[in-house]
Structure formats: C-alpha cells, structure tokens
Amino acid sequence: MHLLVSAQKVSSDRSDQNLAPAPAEADVQRCTPTLPGFTCGLDATLRVVSGKWKPLIMYFLAQDGPTRYGELRRAVRDVSDKVLIQQLKELEADGLVKRTDYKEVPPRVDYSLTPLGHSLAQALVPLCTWGTEHMAEVSRVFAERDGWTTKRTGQ
Amino acid sequence: MHLLVSAQKVSSDRSDQNLAPAPAEADVQRCTPTLPGFTCGLDATLRVVSGKWKPLIMYFLAQDGPTRYGELRRAVRDVSDKVLIQQLKELEADGLVKRTDYKEVPPRVDYSLTPLGHSLAQALVPLCTWGTEHMAEVSRVFAERDGWTTKRTGQ
DNA sequence: ACAAGTATGCACCTTTTGGTAAGTGCCCAA
DNA sequence: TTGGGCACTTACCAAAAGGTGCATACTTGT
Numbered sequence: 028m029h030l031l032v033s034a035q036k037v038s039s040d041r042s043d044q045n046l047a048p049a050p051a052e053a054d055v056q057r058c059t060p061t062l063p064g065f066t067c068g069l070d071a072t073l074r075v076v077s078g079k080w081k082p083l084i085m086y087f088l089a090q091d092g093p094t095r096y097g098e099l100r101r102a103v104r105d106v107s108d109k110v111l112i113q114q115l116k117e118l119e120a121d122g123l124v125k126r127t128d129y130k131e132v133p134p135r136v137d138y139s140l141t142p143l144g145h146s147l148a149q150a151l152v153p154l155c156t157w158g159t160e161h162m163a164e165v166s167r168v169f170a171e172r173d174g175w176t177t178k179r180t181g182q
Numbered sequence: 183m184h185l186l187v188s189a190q191k192v193s194s195d196r197s198d199q200n201l202a203p204a205p206a207e208a209d210v211q212r213c214t215p216t217l218p219g220f221t222c223g224l225d226a227t228l229r230v231v232s233g234k235w236k237p238l239i240m241y242f243l244a245q246d247g248p249t250r251y252g253e254l255r256r257a258v259r260d261v262s263d264k265v266l267i268q269q270l271k272e273l274e275a276d277g278l279v280k281r282t283d284y285k286e287v288p289p290r291v292d293y294s295l296t297p298l299g300h301s302l303a304q305a306l307v308p309l310c311t312w313g314t315e316h317m318a319e320v321s322r323v324f325a326e327r328d329g330w331t332t333k334r335t336g337q
Numbered sequence: 338a339c340a341a342g343t344a345t346g347c348a349c350c351t352t353t354t355g356g357t358a359a360g361t362g363c364c365c366a367a
Numbered sequence: 368t369t370g371g372g373c374a375c376t377t378a379c380c381a382a383a384a385g386g387t388g389c390a391t392a393c394t395t396g397t
Contacts, residue, residue, distance in 0.1 A: 107358095291344060
C-alpha cells in the first residue's frame with residue numbers, strides 16, 4: 028500500500044547520468060539503479076517496512092527484545108490478530124524478524140529482530156527524529172485535512 | 183497508509199554484524215507521547231511520505247531541483263497523471279513541496295522541495311543506503327514471494 | 338485544419354490493505 | 368463445567384489507494 032517506488036530509472040530526455048555522490052550540502056545521493064524490480068535502495072527499504080503496524084512492531088522489538096505474541100498484541104493496541112500475524116509473517120519472510128516457537132504445551136512463541144532488522148531500525152532513527160522535530164507542522168496539516176480540529180484522543 | 187511507530191535508538195559505537203538480539207538495552211527511547219493523532223515521530227514521518235510515488239518524487243526533486251510537471255511525469259515512469267498530481271498535491275499540502283505556477287499561456291508549472299522537504303530528504307538517506315546495501319536480500323525474498331524470475335541470484 | 342503538448346479534473350473501476358467475528362486445539366484455574 | 372489465555376486461522380467485508388480514460392482550454396508545429 029504504501030510506499031513503493033516503482034520501477035525504472037530515470038531517463039532519457041534529460042542529460043544527467045552522473046553518479047557523483049552528492050556534494051556536502053546536497054540532499055540525496057543518486058541511488059544506484061541496482062537489481063531488477065527496484066528503482067533504488069529507498070524503494071527496497073520502503074517496500075519492506077510498509078505496513079500499517081510494521082514500524083511499530085519493529086519499534087517494540089527494538090526496544091524490548093524478544094517479545095511474545097500476546098505481549099506484542101497488547102503493546103500494539105488496536106491491531107487485530109489477523110493483521111498482526113500477517114505483518115509479523117511478512118517481516119519474518121523479509122528477514123527482519125525472527126520467530127521462535129518453543130513448542131510448548133500452551134503455545135509459546137516469541138519474536139525478535141534479526142541483525143538485519145536491527146540495522147533497519149537504526150536507519151529509521153533519522154526519520155523518527157525528523158518526525159518528532161516537525162510533528163507540529165505535520166500535525167497542523169493533518170488537522171485541516173482530516174478535520175479533527177482540536178483534540179481527539181481516540182485510539 | 184498509516185505506519186506507526188517510533189524507534190529511536192542509538193547505539194553509536196555498537197556495531198552490528200552478528201550479535202544476538204541484544205536484550206533490550208536502554209538505547210531505544212520511548213516515543214515522546216507527542217501530539218494527538220500520532221504515536222510518535224516515525225508515525226508522523228511515514229504518514230507524510232507514504233504514497234506509492236512520493237519517495238521517488240522527493241528523490242527526483244532533491245536531485246534535479248525545480249522540475250516541471252511534464253518532466254516529472256516522464257521521469258517517474260508508469261505513474262498516471264491522476265496519481266502524480268494527487269501525490270504532488272499532498273506533498274504540497276504537507277509543506278514538503280512547493281508548486282510554482284508561472285501563469286503562462288501554455289501552462290507552465292514546476293515543483294521543488296521546500297526547506298522542510300529538503301530536511302526530510304536528508305532523513306531518507308539512511309533508508310536509501312540501507313536498501314542499497316541489503317537489496318540483494320530483499321530482492322531474493324521478493325522473488326520468492328512474488329514469483330518473478332530472479333535469474334541471477336542463484337542461491 | 339489537425340495533431341500534439343501543457344497541467345490538470347473527473348467518473349468509474351480494480352487491487353490492495355486492513356478490519357470483524359468467529360473458530361481451533363490445548364491447558365489451567367475456579 | 369465453564370471460562371480464560373495462548374497463538375493462531377479462516378471467511379467475509381469495507382475502506383483505501385491506485386489506475387484508466389476522457390475532457391478542458393489554449394498554443395504551436397505541420
């Protein structure tokens with residue numbers, strides 16, 4: 028759903044094909060066109076973290092380490108079992124999360140970040156910081172857009 | 183659409199490479215409860231960049247500076263007018279992009295990043311880097327998941 | 338005259354995503 | 368025995384998000 032960046036690379040009519048790393052004050056460096064299916068690294072990254080609850084899940088796991096399903100379920104409030112499981116499965120399939128099943132009698136399973144998951148969590152830090160710093164602006168904009176003018180602590 | 187979360191962890195010196203899921207060290211700080219509507223900074227950020235083509239748009243604008251609608255359209259191939267316009271409008275509403283209309287006779291308009299947009303673009307760099315570095319893994323996973331031929335990655 | 342380009346708008350649809358409610362098998366406490 | 372918790376699974380739905388295609392008003396090129 029969310030953030031994808033489709034395929035293909037830049038193009039043609041423009042004469043710029045430099046790969047030069049961005050200058051110090053420049054913003055973003057040119058992504059390497061890499062593997063088929065992705066336009067760039069950002070594309071790959073976003074495909075993997077896109078999911079309503081994925082970042083939150085990563086967040087909890089990064090914070091609390093191995094966490095049992097039930098705990099996660101309670102931590103990420105408002106998420107349904109179906110979706111939680113679904114997102115966990117995708118994260119697992121993507122190698123970001125590890126599921127451990129202690130084949131015990133009353134089921135016991137826990138989830139934790141893999142090294143890859145940890146590295147991604149770190150890459151997310153700047154975004155988190157950005158959001159925190161600019162939340163006021165973002166919030167204002169969303170207020171108008173969605174109409175919840177004042178407060179609305181719902182969920 | 184919505185992606186929530188916040189992960190603010192800083193483990194400067196601690197590198198990752200293998201390492202077991204570190205028992206929840208205290209290097210991740212709780213989200214600042216923030217404003218109504220957001221769980222945390224990452225949540226705010228992701229809401230703003232979530233859109234199939236938004237990151238790519240930001241990417242082009244960060245790279246090429248002010249870009250006319252038509253150029254953008256050609257650069258971001260496979261996007262439809264409706265969606266491109268839509269995403270641009272949202273980015274504009276969110277204060278990340280500035281639209282300039284040179285009220286000329288054959289319409290002429292261009293888009294560029296605002297300072298806020300630039301700052302976000304910078305926060306996206308680590309994600310881009312992460313994706314580039316781990317694209318092989320991600321690609322492999324997606325190959326199986328989606329079934330498209332991943333010829334060369336033979337494992 | 339006519340096609341093409343410019344930057345959109347709009348109606349209509351399909352796909353994707355998330356949500357609800359119920360059920361499963363097993364065990365334990367009341 | 369009933370009820371609850373555990374970790375899911377499934378069928379069915381609703382809401383988003385994205386896509387297609389046509390339309391606009393005006394101009395320039397052929």
